[in-house]
Amino acid sequence: MTQMTFARAINSGLRKSLENDPKVILMGEDIGTLGGVFRVTDGLQKDFGKHRVVDTPLAESAIMGTAVGLAYRGYRPVVEIQFDGFVYPAFDQIVSQVAKIHYRTQGAVKMPITVRIPFGGGIGSPEHHSESPEAYFTHTSGLRVVSVSNPQDAHTMIQQAIASDDPVLFFEPKRRYHDKGEVDESIDPATALSMEKARVVAEGKDVTLVAYGPLVKTAKDAAVAAADEGVSVEVIDLRSLAPVDFATLEASVRKTGRLVITHEAGQSGGLGAEVATSITERCFYHLEAAPVRVTGFDVPYPYSKLESHHLPSLDRILDGVDRALGRPNSLSGLEG
Amino acid sequence: MFTDELGQGGIPAGGPGDSAGHHGGAGESLVQLITPGGERVSHPQYDAWVQDVSDEQLGFLYEDLVVIRRIDTEATALQRQGELGLWPPLLGQEAAQIGSARSLRDDDFVFSSYRENGVAYCRGVDLADIVKVWRGNASAGWDPYTVNMATPQIIIGAQTLHATGYAMGIQNDGADSVAITYFGDGATSEGDVNEAMVFAASFQSPVVFFCSNNHWAISEPVRLQSHIRIADRAAGFGIPSIRVDGNDVLAVMAATREALERARHGGGPTFIEAVTYRMGPHTTADDPTRYRDANELEDWAAKDPIARVKGLLERKGLLTGQFEARVAAKADAVARELRAGCITMPDPEPLDIFKHVYSTPNSWLDRQEDHYSRYLASFGDPAGAHSEEGAR
Ligand SMILES: Cc1ncc(C[n+]2csc(CCOP(=O)(O)OP(=O)(O)O)c2C)c(N)n1
Ligand SMILES: [Mg+2]
Numbered sequence: 001m002t003q004m005t006f007a008r009a010i011n012s013g014l015r016k017s018l019e020n021d022p023k024v025i026l027m028g029e030d031i032g033t034l035g036g037v038f039r040v041t042d043g044l045q046k047d048f049g050k051h052r053v054v055d056t057p058l059a060e061s062a063i064m065g066t067a068v069g070l071a072y073r074g075y076r077p078v079v080e081i082q083f084d085g086f087v088y089p090a091f092d093q094i095v096s097q098v099a100k101i102h103y104r105t106q107g108a109v110k111m112p113i114t115v116r117i118p119f120g121g122g123i124g125s126p127e128h129h130s131e132s133p134e135a136y137f138t139h140t141s142g143l144r145v146v147s148v149s150n151p152q153d154a155h156t157m158i159q160q161a162i163a164s165d166d167p168v169l170f171f172e173p174k175r176r177y178h179d180k181g182e183v184d185e186s187i188d189p190a191t192a193l194s195m196e197k198a199r200v201v202a203e204g205k206d207v208t209l210v211a212y213g214p215l216v217k218t219a220k221d222a223a224v225a226a227a228d229e230g231v232s233v234e235v236i237d238l239r240s241l242a243p244v245d246f247a248t249l250e251a252s253v254r255k256t257g258r259l260v261i262t263h264e265a266g267q268s269g270g271l272g273a274e275v276a277t278s279i280t281e282r283c284f285y286h287l288e289a290a291p292v293r294v295t296g297f298d299v300p301y302p303y304s305k306l307e308s309h310h311l312p313s314l315d316r317i318l319d320g321v322d323r324a325l326g327r328p329n330s331l332s333g334l335e336g
Numbered sequence: 337m338f339t340d341e342l343g344q345g346g347i348p349a350g351g352p353g354d355s356a357g358h359h360g361g362a363g364e365s366l367v368q369l370i371t372p373g374g375e376r377v378s379h380p381q382y383d384a385w386v387q388d389v390s391d392e393q394l395g396f397l398y399e400d401l402v403v404i405r406r407i408d409t410e411a412t413a414l415q416r417q418g419e420l421g422l423w424p425p426l427l428g429q430e431a432a433q434i435g436s437a438r439s440l441r442d443d444d445f446v447f448s449s450y451r452e453n454g455v456a457y458c459r460g461v462d463l464a465d466i467v468k469v470w471r472g473n474a475s476a477g478w479d480p481y482t483v484n485m486a487t488p489q490i491i492i493g494a495q496t497l498h499a500t501g502y503a504m505g506i507q508n509d510g511a512d513s514v515a516i517t518y519f520g521d522g523a524t525s526e527g528d529v530n531e532a533m534v535f536a537a538s539f540q541s542p543v544v545f546f547c548s549n550n551h552w553a554i555s556e557p558v559r560l561q562s563h564i565r566i567a568d569r570a571a572g573f574g575i576p577s578i579r580v581d582g583n584d585v586l587a588v589m590a591a592t593r594e595a596l597e598r599a600r601h602g603g604g605p606t607f608i609e610a611v612t613y614r615m616g617p618h619t620t621a622d623d624p625t626r627y628r629d630a631n632e633l634e635d636w637a638a639k640d641p642i643a644r645v646k647g648l649l650e651r652k653g654l655l656t657g658q659f660e661a662r663v664a665a666k667a668d669a670v671a672r673e674l675r676a677g678c679i680t681m682p683d684p685e686p687l688d689i690f691k692h693v694y695s696t697p698n699s700w701l702d703r704q705e706d707h708y709s710r711y712l713a714s715f716g717d718p719a720g721a722h723s724e725e726g727a728r
Contacts, residue, residue, distance in 0.1 A: 033627040034555035057525035057561050058492055058553050086491070089527065124421045126450075127475050128490050268700055297704050299693050304421055304472030306689045309708070319711060330711040 001184050007040045007177040009151035010116075012185055013158035014041065014078065018048050021076060024162060026053045027063055028080030028116075037082055038118060038177050060086055064093035067113050068101065076112045078162055083174075084119040085128025091136070098167045099142030113167045114158070119147075120214045120264050121311055122175035124304040131301050132265035137169045138242040138274070145242040146195050147171035149216035151181035153239065159189040168195075171241075173214035198245040200252065204234035207324050208252040210261040210275060212238035215312060219262060222317040233321060241271055249275065250282050257288035258324040262312045267295040294320035366611060367591060368581040372639045374647015376586075385590035391654055397585050398645045399663045400434045404454035405642060406667040408616075410674050411453070411467055415620045419678055420470045424450050428583070428615030431641030432548050434458065435588025436610070439596060441513065445502055446485035447495035448518040451548070455518065459483040463670065464677025473681055493519055493526035496545065500532045503541035503599075514599040516544040516592075522553025524569065525561045533573040533605070540604035544595045545575070547607065548582065550614035555627040570607035582610030583641040613639070686712060 004012070017024045026041060026048075032055035035042030045053035056063050060081060067077035081087045087094075094115065101111050121130030137145050144166050148154040154172065161168035193199065201216065202223045211219035216237045223233035234252050238244065253259050259279055261272040276291035294312045302310050322329035367382055389397075408426050415423040426433060433454035440446070440458075448455055456466050460483050468477035469488070476487035489495035499517035506513050523529050524547060536543045549566055551558050562569065570577035576598075580591040588610055595606035613636040617624050649655040690705040 029553075030555045032555075035626070037554070037621075055556055055560060058522040058556065059525040059527060061527050062525070089491075124472060126422060126469060126472075126490060267704070297689060297708070298700055299689055300475070302689045303469070303475050303684070305684050306686065309686050309689050315715075316711065319714070330714040331707060334710075 001182045003180050004151055004183050005177065006151045006154055006172075006179050006181070007038055009155040009181070009183045010040050010158050010172065011042060011044070012183070013155040014044060014162075015047070016185075017076075017078070017159050017162040018044065018052060021162075023074060024052070024076045024078060025070060026078045026080070027056050027067060028054075029056060029058055029063075029082050031055060031080050036080060038174065040116075040118075040172075040177070041080065060088075060090035061093055064090035064098065064113075064115070068093060068097050068111065071111050071113055072109060076114075076162060078114045078116065081115060081117045083125075083129045084117055084131040084133055087115075087117055087133060090115075094137070094143070094167075094169075095140050099140050102166070103142055110165045111167045112162075112165045114161045114164075114170055115167070116158075116170045116172060118174035118177070119171045120173050120175060121301060121307050122214065124307070127301070127303070130307065132263065132296065134169070134171055134241055134263075135265055135270050138271060139269075143167050143169055143242065144196075144240070145169045145171070146240050147173070147213035148239070149173065149176070149201075149211075149213055149237050151179070151183045152187075153237075155183050155185065156187055156189050156192045157195045157239070160192070160195040163189065164195075171213055175214050176217065179217070196240045196243065196245060198239055198248040199237045200234060200248065201237045202233065202235040204232035204256065206232045206256055207258040207260060207321050208234050208236060208249065208256045209317070209321065210236045210238055210249060210259065212241060212263065212271075215262050215264065215317075218312065218314055219317060222314050222321065225314060225318060226321055231321065231325065238271075238275075244271075244275060244278070246278055246282060249279055253279055253283050254286045257286055259287070259291040260294060260317070260320045260324050261291065262294040262317055262320070264296045264311055266298040267293055268298050270295060289324050289326060292320045292324045366579050366581050367587050368584050369586040369590060370584045370644050370648055372583075372644050374644045374649075374651060376648055376651075379587075379590075382587065382590040382594070385593045386586050389586065389589070391652060394586075394645070394649065394652075395654060395659060397434060397438065397589075398642070398649060399666055400438065400454075400458065401430045401585060401642045401645060402663050403667050403670050404430050404433065404457055406671050407453065407457060407463070407466070407674060410671040411470070412616070412620060414467065414675065414678055415470070420467055420620075421472045422619050422621055423467075423470050424453075424619045425614075425616035426451055426454055428613050428636065428641070429548055429550055430454060431585040431645075432546075432582040432588055432610040432612050435585040436516070436518075436546055436592040436608075439589050439592040440516065441596075442484060443511075443513040444484065444596070445499075445513065445515045446518070447499040447502065447515065448485065448488055449492075449495065449520060449523070450488040450490055451520070452488065452518045456483075456485060456488075459485040461485065462677070463674040464681055467674065467678050468681065471678060471681060473684060493523040493528040493532075495519065496523070496529045496532035497535070499543050499545075500536045500541055500605075503536065503543035503605075504539055506542055507539065512542075512600045514542045514544060514596050516546055516596075518546045518548060520553060521547065521549040521551065521558045521566060522556060522561055523547075524566055530573075533570065533575055533607070536605035537574045540602070542599035542602075543605045544592065544599060545570070545605060545607040546592070547609045548612055549609050550582075550612050551632075552614050552618070552624075552628070554618045554622065555624075557628075565609070567607060567609035573607075575605050575607050577607035577609065579609045579611060582612030583639050583644070585641060585645060612641075
């Protein structure tokens, strides 16, 4: 076990993948000499060379499109998109090509591409640097989508994502990059908990609280605060956003009867809607209350002076927990 | 005089991307009217474009250069003091911004990147509004129509298409104004920029592509973006281009005036490559010592855009104590106004977050706003209501 930051844990996972598979190749803007704007790829170009860790020209569509070509040729590209808001020039290649080629070729051509995207807010950045675009991708058939919440998972799951023969969108919570945690680098990703599985990170019996990425920490803090008020919250780290591990969620909701889901992304058409509906379908008769969503607003990510309002905070999550429990809350007296 | 001293020279040959565009075409030469030493050198084609620039006007150009450098220094200081979240310095690129922006008419329209804050100053943007977005008080600092300049674009290259479309509108309207778009060397790799050139050439739209080649795109050197000189690319689109000494305010002015005149009179787009250098970090969050050589910085310090105009004024006997005092006083006043405007800027109200998403009411959002205002009201101390640690 070693103490390391989130960013370092990904770096070490990338290093292992580069060591273990000569077909793994990293591509992106400023990932080589600079080591990425968040230093996640620090030192990798020096150790693996310019042909394995490639500083590309400034063109996201081209990065993604050439990753497709490299995958055709048997490579396993790991693409870094510098910030969430810059994935859109590559959107066409991801949605129309990366996601569909396996289906189109009836399985003949694999697209083992990993797209790493630092996402989410909370770092006081200007426009386009704090977005949560995951729902565009969870809505796109053919893509696997995961998000990590802690250094150990980041280390293990990046290796699992790279090893996957399907394309994986890998969402990294940028505001947690500097958070430290214990990482066991000897864990074999092949036998570790699959990246498709959710994980119960705090056990509880009154409410199930589902979070992913940056908000897992906030959700865990909320559970501690709720315990002070005598409420027992079970926190689940979703980890895989597509497909969602509904079996784990269902088991929890059958026990608690109440569901709260939180994400930074806007509410409408978001992942919370999918989770709430699917859980309602699967265990309607176990639910004691309607599922509750605590999310960002349906607005473009706001300028930094207002971002603390947009981001689900500990108190907003607790307010959602109160709603699920029928305790007094900010919407008491309103219908639904 | 044609000179190559500002070229992408001295770059080692190597694998793909390591051989910096040294190849042929018009780009072999660089238009320069003032040498780094401050000598006015004549140019057969471009002298005519700045013949009318009087000594007095030269003095004002100098003042502009000094003032925007001061804006830049002050904004950088404000960022260091925690008053701004981020700032993209323009240090070293003053002449490219002043020479081009001072060539524009009021009814021309600018679509720039985040770095053209000196251009914004020339357009008459309020000083505090220039830093508003970097303070995090708004997504954009000003109303584009009041100064005929769109607010800075962060998505690399996107603005080149906007300028081209705006120019298509000018064309349809039968007007003689021009759209000008500013972007970096890195931006030329984006599809948007290339597609903008296709449209502009196809429709012969009145748009000027102003590429500030400052040699770096964050940590990536220009040779990674272009195997040939950037200006030479334009020919492939059927767009005339010029490679100009971007640290020479007069040469930039001449080149921009020529391009604007061509556009105004139905001659279509022009591509200007202003060869300059980013003397500072990419932004205040960047550490360029990780990727570039200090020697390079020294070479470019010797080509400083302000020093050479100062040298020219001196040669002309115009650099009097009185003149220098006037310029210094102006720079001081601007810096004071910028700082005061920045630190006294009112913070946005929480519910501003819901404003202007749509032009007419939206039922989804109205409901969210209603719920959030109830939520805020449920706190005795609303300040705690939105901290990550919580107030409960
Ligand atoms: C589409 C997109 N991709 C990536 C970025 C991140 N980014 C911001 S500035 C920059 C470099 C731009 O270089 P250049 O075009 O030369 O302009 P300069 O910053 O040198 O003025 C990059 C990669 C972005 N803002 N937008
Ligand atoms: Mg540049």
